[in-house]
Amino acid sequence: MLTTLEVFTTVVVGLMVGVEFSVAFVINRILDALPEDSGQLGRAHGGRMLGALMPFWYIGSLILVALWAVAGGDSHGAGLVVTAGALLLLSVIMSLLLLVPINNRNKQWTPENRPADWKQQLKRWDRFHYIRIAVIIAAFTLLVTALA
Structure with a gap:
């Protein structure tokens, strides 16, 4: 049963990493290459769509890692799992x-109501997102290492 939890948790976190990586390095780059302000409108739609899903995915991943840490507390990789959970x-x-907060604002923007600094706000979101990706990649790496 513990092995099933370990593998399932690793797959769930790995898929989350893949989606977030894809958003940063594929989807947003495609959207940013669209003419005029189409990219912001696409990001707003993506924010509404993924914004509804990702809280469950992040919290669910955290819960799965916590369950793994508790159930496998005496295993050789327990410290790695706890560290992954902290990340x-x-x-x-x-x-x-x-x-x-940035995403919630962006979801509401239209060409008529966007603030003057909307591009800077999206760039700021991107910078924070890159850092978050690094954090969840580190967590995923620790889970894979604990599994091995």
Whole structure:
């Protein structure tokens, strides 16, 4: 049963990393290459869509890692799992404090109501997102190492 939890948790976190990596290095680059302000409108739609899913994915991943840490507390990789959990908790805190506020504003923007600094705000979101990706990649790496 523990092995199933370990593998399932690793897959769930790995998929989350893949989605976030894709957003940063594929989807946003495609959107930013669109003419005029189309990219911001695409990001707003993506923010609404992924904004509804990602809180469950992040919290669910954190819960799965916590369950793994408790169930496998006496295993050789327990410290790695606990550290991965701490990194995932950091990613949730980063999301709530840094990324979600910008995303919530962006979801509401239209060509008529965007602030003058909308491009700078999206660039700021991107910078925070790159840091969050590094954090969740580190967590994923620790989980894979604990699994091995």
